[in-house]
Amino acid sequence: MSQHAPPAVGTHPAEDAARPPIGSRSLLGRLLDQHLGVILLLPSALTFLVLLVFPLGYGIYTSFLQRHVLDPEGVWVGLANYAWLFSNAEFWHSLWLSSLWAGVAVGLQIILGTAVALILHQPFKGRSLVRGLVLFPYMMPVVSVILVWMLLYNALYGVLNWLLVQSGIVDAPIAWLSQPGSAFWAVVYVGVWKYFPFVVVIVLARLQVIPQDLYEAARIDGAGAIARFIDITLHQIKDVLLVIALLRTIFMFNNFEIIFLLTGGGPLRSTMTLPILVYEQAFGLYEMGRGSAIAVVMFLILIAVMTIYFAFLRKEQD
């Protein structure tokens, strides 16, 4: 069996006797034995690297360049794009708008979604049908949603204005999307409407697995409906609400299409959130470097949010 060289002089014979005849295997065989896991992981790891890390790295790299579509090579400018950013009032304005947009939209999504989930958790006739219908906004393509809402909001022939005027609540139609005061809240409303079903689905699933006897024990202990909601329901759904808050915040903070399609960031920059500012810089003004710098800052903000979130969670669990 052993065609290979005998053990070198000085090796302990006992050790050799105990060792299985690995020496007889080929080099490739041994390599496969020891690194099979790594080898098998390699293709997916490489794909991951190419698809995820490369664009990210490239974006970060671009943020250090001054780069124009006509000059694809770009010029290394170091932190100049960031310096421009932080001294620019428009950036701070957009950062504030983005935070407000994400915060308010996510907060309302959670409140509305939880409320609807609680209602849909009660038994009533036609519950399954309503449960299906609630998903409707979430399943509709964004573009159709936007077209519908533009129609609803329209100042000349919009349904909303028609209803308001008809019922005498306002005297004249309101140009919802073209006034700085109302445009922001109009887009927030659409953002809440489109995505609250996500919250409904998850909270409803969680509600259904709360043990019923907890409520019964609380009833016997003398807890009324409100006390039962606070002491049992809220505590039971708290964990999923936290996860939802994180996921929705990341999503809404990065959300581009709703606002862009409804207002394009206007009027008077009143809905100019960071993603739209990125778009304006990169594709409107062809300032790829500046656009990338904003995107990198957004990325860092989200990482900070997540870090705080997980630190908070860890403290909760102890």
Place this chain on the structure above:
Amino acid sequence: MANVRIDRLHKEFRGPTGTVHALQELTLDIADGEFVSLVGPSGCGKSTALRIIAGLEVPSSGRILFGPRDITKLEPRDRNIAMVFQSYALYPHMTVRQNLEYGLRKRGIGKEERARKVAAIAPMLRLETMLERKPRQLSGGQRQRVALGRALIRDPEVFLLDEPLSNLDAKLRVHMRAELAALHQKLRTTMIYVTHDQLEAMTLSDRIVVMNHGVMQQVGTPEEIYSRPANRFVAEFIGTPSMNMIEGELRIEGGRPVFQGPGIAVPLPQAPPRMPATPQATLGVRPEDIALVPPDAPGAIRAKVTVSELAGAERYHFIELGSGSVILRTPATTVLRPGETVALGLDPARLHLFAGAGEDAAALR
């Protein structure tokens, strides 16, 4: 403190697959301080009865009174009851202390008073060292004690317990059973206890209610239930191994009553006061009421042993009798070999005779 009167309680559940009569005409008077067990097979309506008494379920008809008070329509919290759930139903995010206190807090009892009550109850259930732990950090037995404590701390008029020991292992169960008995001795609060473990019911109860298919079969002291079962269902349900049942006919032969089974005839000491309309009858005899007798003893029945099982301190012998089979229970020292022929004697005073052959065949006496 109060006696409990359950008056013609009826409960039906309507569903897409039809109506379930979970409880039918349950009438029961429970004395103040009494320990009453509800036993019966799974699905017989024990929990339903308890939940209606608790106010968690609304009866279809009937009333419940605590003392003179009709509480049928009251919310659970207004009934002054406490309940221990089979699953314990401890609030998972609260500490043991908070779990114990919750009912007091919801009744507006002040912080100091609550602390005092917890301090009084914790040693009783040996929970002093775990007051600041969460339920998930406790063993099954400890959780069970917290659940008991949460009920005890409120000083309820009536204690309702739904299979509180069924999640515990056998050893802990025996232990907690003894603790419950001691607790009842000490508190003398009315307790209504649901179990499908007849041993628990026998050892703990002042009276046992046997139920089947939502219908009360018999109510009586453990002694009565065991030695004078009202019908065939109760006779077979209570006692392990189950009472031997031989189906046959009741006849008068030469002026003397005789039970005629398949292949055996058993003379009876006296005829039942009222002879049933049809001769069909079932003879019941408990495994310990069959004796091994000398083959020449008067009335000895010859039969063949098929199997013998050792069950610790005693032995169960399966014996071919007529065309059926009976179980004989003896001390472990009595050894019978399979195939052996033995002579059996039935104690005439300990025979049970039922009119008919169904579950609801009533005892003739």
